[in-house]
Amino acid sequence: MRRQHPLIVAISYLTMAFLYLPLAGVAIFSVNAARRGLVWKGFTLKWYLKLFENDWILEAAWNTLLLAVISTIIATVLGTILAIAMDRFPWRSRTSNFLDIILHIPVVIPDIILAASLVVAFGLLRMASSIFEPGLPNMIIGHITFQIAFVALVVRSRLVAIGSEVEEAARDLFATNWYLLRKVMLPLLMPGIIAGAMLAFTLSLDDFVISFFTAGPESQTLPLFIFAAVRRGVTPQIHALSTLIMLVTVILVVLTERFTRHHEKE
Amino acid sequence: MKRADSLITWYGELTTRQQLLKRGSLLLSPGMLWLMLFLVLPGLVLVVVSVVTRGAYGQLEWVFTLENYKRLAGFTLFGWTPDYLMILWRSVVVAFFTTLVSVLLSYPLCFFIAGRPERSRYMWLTLVIIPFWTNMVIRAYAWFLILSPELPIAKLAAVFGFIPEGAPLYPNAFAVYLGMVSMFLPFVTLPLYASVERLDWSLVEAAQDLYASRIRTFTQAILPQTMPGLSVGIILTFVPAMGMFVVPDLLGGAKYMLVGNLIQQQFGTSRDWPFGAAISMGLMVLTMVGLQIYRRKGKEVQVV
Numbered sequence: 001m002r003r004q005h006p007l008i009v010a011i012s013y014l015t016m017a018f019l020y021l022p023l024a025g026v027a028i029f030s031v032n033a034a035r036r037g038l039v040w041k042g043f044t045l046k047w048y049l050k051l052f053e054n055d056w057i058l059e060a061a062w063n064t065l066l067l068a069v070i071s072t073i074i075a076t077v078l079g080t081i082l083a084i085a086m087d088r089f090p091w092r093s094r095t096s097n098f099l100d101i102i103l104h105i106p107v108v109i110p111d112i113i114l115a116a117s118l119v120v121a122f123g124l125l126r127m128a129s130s131i132f133e134p135g136l137p138n139m140i141i142g143h144i145t146f147q148i149a150f151v152a153l154v155v156r157s158r159l160v161a162i163g164s165e166v167e168e169a170a171r172d173l174f175a176t177n178w179y180l181l182r183k184v185m186l187p188l189l190m191p192g193i194i195a196g197a198m199l200a201f202t203l204s205l206d207d208f209v210i211s212f213f214t215a216g217p218e219s220q221t222l223p224l225f226i227f228a229a230v231r232r233g234v235t236p237q238i239h240a241l242s243t244l245i246m247l248v249t250v251i252l253v254v255l256t257e258r259f260t261r262h263h264e265k266e
Numbered sequence: 267m268k269r270a271d272s273l274i275t276w277y278g279e280l281t282t283r284q285q286l287l288k289r290g291s292l293l294l295s296p297g298m299l300w301l302m303l304f305l306v307l308p309g310l311v312l313v314v315v316s317v318v319t320r321g322a323y324g325q326l327e328w329v330f331t332l333e334n335y336k337r338l339a340g341f342t343l344f345g346w347t348p349d350y351l352m353i354l355w356r357s358v359v360v361a362f363f364t365t366l367v368s369v370l371l372s373y374p375l376c377f378f379i380a381g382r383p384e385r386s387r388y389m390w391l392t393l394v395i396i397p398f399w400t401n402m403v404i405r406a407y408a409w410f411l412i413l414s415p416e417l418p419i420a421k422l423a424a425v426f427g428f429i430p431e432g433a434p435l436y437p438n439a440f441a442v443y444l445g446m447v448s449m450f451l452p453f454v455t456l457p458l459y460a461s462v463e464r465l466d467w468s469l470v471e472a473a474q475d476l477y478a479s480r481i482r483t484f485t486q487a488i489l490p491q492t493m494p495g496l497s498v499g500i501i502l503t504f505v506p507a508m509g510m511f512v513v514p515d516l517l518g519g520a521k522y523m524l525v526g527n528l529i530q531q532q533f534g535t536s537r538d539w540p541f542g543a544a545i546s547m548g549l550m551v552l553t554m555v556g557l558q559i560y561r562r563k564g565k566e567v568q569v570v
Contacts (some may be wrong), residue, residue: 004381012378015371019397019448022408029411038416082297089290089449090276092282099294102301105309108501110553111507112526114305116546119533120315121308123326145304148297177289208403208512213533215310223403230407230516239411242404249400257392 023175023246030239047240057225057241064221067136067211068204071143076197078144079151080189086152087159091124106146114117118142122214135216142210147203158192191263196258316543324537334544350528354548357525358556360514361507369455369496370501371447375455376462386404391459398452408444410436413517437519445513450506456500461495500560508553514543525549 030048033043051057106114116140125132132138170184186193208223213237215224222245229238338354340346379390397405405426412433413420415555420435428435435441465488473487489496509524519525525545532542 004378008374008378011371011374015375015451016393018511019394019451020410022405022448023397023400025412025417026404026408038411038414077537078297078300081293085290085293085297088277089286089293090274091287091290094416096437099298102298102306105301105305108505108553108557109504110526110549111509112509112529113550114308116529116533116542117312119305120539120543121304121311123539124311141304144300148300152297158545169280206399207400212530215412223401226407227403227512229404230410230465234407235413242407244394245404246400246432250396253392253395253399256393257388261388 012157026239027243027246030236031241032236032239033108035236047144047236048244050237050258051240051244054237056220057237060220060222060225061137064205064223066168067139067143067221068111068201071140071147071204072197072201074140075144076151076193078194079148079200080150080155080193083152083155083159084185087156096156103149106149107153110211111146111207112213114146115142115210118145118210119213133216134214134219138214138216139211139221142214143204143207146175146210147200149201151193151200154196155189155192156201159197160191162188195260195263198252202252202256227262270298272559274533307336309367311547312543315546316542320538320540322537326539328337334541338544338548349469350545353523353528354525354552357508358520358552359550361504361510361556362445363443364507365500365503367443369458369500370452371451372499374453376459380462380465394452394459397448398456402449402505403514404444405449408514409441409448409513410516410542413444433547435437436517437521439518441513441517442464442522442524445517446507446510449510449513453502453506454496457498457502458492458495459494465491475530486510492544504556504560505553508556509549525552 006179029038029042030039031045032038033044033046082103082242086096086103091099118141122132122138142203166188167180170180175184206223208227211221211224212227215221221227221239226242229235273280273282275281315326316334317330317332319331321327338350340348340351375394378386379394382390399480412419415421415424415432415434420429420433423429423435424431424433439461460562469484469487469491473483478486509526509529510524511530512528514524515530518527526549528544529545529549532538532545534541
């Protein structure tokens with residue numbers, strides 16, 4: 001092992017402290033008995049129990065989950081088909097460049113611009129249909145729009161990685177299009193599809209900006225709830241809620257890591 | 267040039283180009299239709315809205331005008347003020363320094379992690395990934411909490427006279443930078459690490475053997491090799507940092523507004539969509555210019 005300069009080690013520890021100190025603060029005050037203020041009044045878990053009695057929070061949690069699940073399912077299907085369509089057909093280079101640019105838009109523009117354009121577009125569509133009133137359907141549409149791009153990019157890199165040999169072999173053995181897709185491509189693509197879906201799911205859970213712009217009064221999500229609570233004045237419940245969300249994040253990250261490393265070894 | 271209906275072999279299938287493109291278009295259509303409908307079209311609508319007039323009650327009036335852009339450039343009824351341009355400029359500066367500091371901190375961190383033994387290496391890496399995925403509202407709020415007047419950091423700052431006794435360490439530029447850097451640091455560290463892990467150390471040793479200075483070793487042997495990861499990290503940081511509004515909203519207040527807040531205001535309390543659309547266009551142009559400058563200066567830029 002290379003010996004490391006003490007300065008590198010010191011900066012690294014400080015950087016990690018810089019990342020975790022604020023989060024640790026939230027976790028500590030989530031188990032503080034004091035109702036107001038930031039003075040330590042002893043250990044308690046009552047704020048966590050109160051979370052489950054708070055209808056607002058339960059509803060926001062339900063909305064967050066519903067939004068993430070629905071948008072992820074749709075985006076994964078659409079994104080996977082899009083990736084196959086872009087990678088496995090002899091498009092002219094101009095066509096494929098054009099498709100590539102469209103696909104990269106959600107990745108390379110600030111999300112607030114996507115959010116603003118959706119607000120305006122939904123505002124005009126509202127004249128045609130009341131579905132486009134601010135609310136969960138709008139949020140789902142917004143989330144799918146950026147998720148598709150990420151799913152398609154992840155699945156496409158997997159398509160490139162598996163190459164053409166297996167498909168050629170299947171064709172030689174007289175596989176039909178449908179059989180090839182079902183029995184050859186989808187199983188080979190599955191790790192990519194799952195990785196893409198997990199990315200899409202986490203992006204949805206994490207999103208604040210798109211939801212903030214497209215949400216209606218009935219469709220609060222947890223990040224929106226926390227943001228609103230900070231401006232109203234924070235209660236210890238918010239600390240408990242934030243800590244719980246952080247714990248869920250840690251679990252998701254560890255599971256995802258396990259999954260991807262398991263597949264890298266294959 | 268081949269005839270469109272001549273037979274070709276494609277992934278082991280004997281078929282014609284025409285046939286393939288027909289099937290391809292069928293597969294392409296659902297996803298592309300979605301992106302056209304909810305990404306490209308709304309984008310174009312935003313461009314159009316940026317040149318129409320706001321009605322007295324915030325509705326759109328289809329009278330075309332460049333008023334919104336003039337206002338953004340600072341021309342008002344009472345003469346010229348640089349207020350909005352200042353906010354745009356500040357956003358560029360904040361995004362630039364956020365990216366710079368994130369890069370400066372990420373290099374040592376990446377080398378540190380790459381130098382750990384295999385088992386703990388994954389643990390350290392996971393420790394960087396966790397904040398990456400933690401909700402940004404929570405992370406911004408966490409700074410808001412930790413800089414409160416009751417807690418040691420603000421008290422310490424008060425002792426040194428940076429802030430009055432009993433005041434929080436926000437809203438100000440310092441708090442915005444703290445929040446921004448901690449928000450985006452993992453966005454640089456993770457892609458950069460992918461490059462650092464694959465670094466060919468023999469080139470670094472060769473440079474050292476030839477008596478290259480530390481700086482030259484870095485610029486000649488390490489920087490070119492880590493460029494792919496660094497590029498991704500810079501783009502992943504600079505672009506969202508330009509449009510960030512949660513951090514400046516909580517930690518910057520009205521005194522240190524960024525363009526993200528300004529846009530949000532137009533779509534929220536002010537209900538001035540045309541002006542909001544015009545600012546969004548301004549942000550878009552700045553982002554593209556930033557990426558273009560970087561693309562020229564840096565080498566090939568790869569995203570994702």
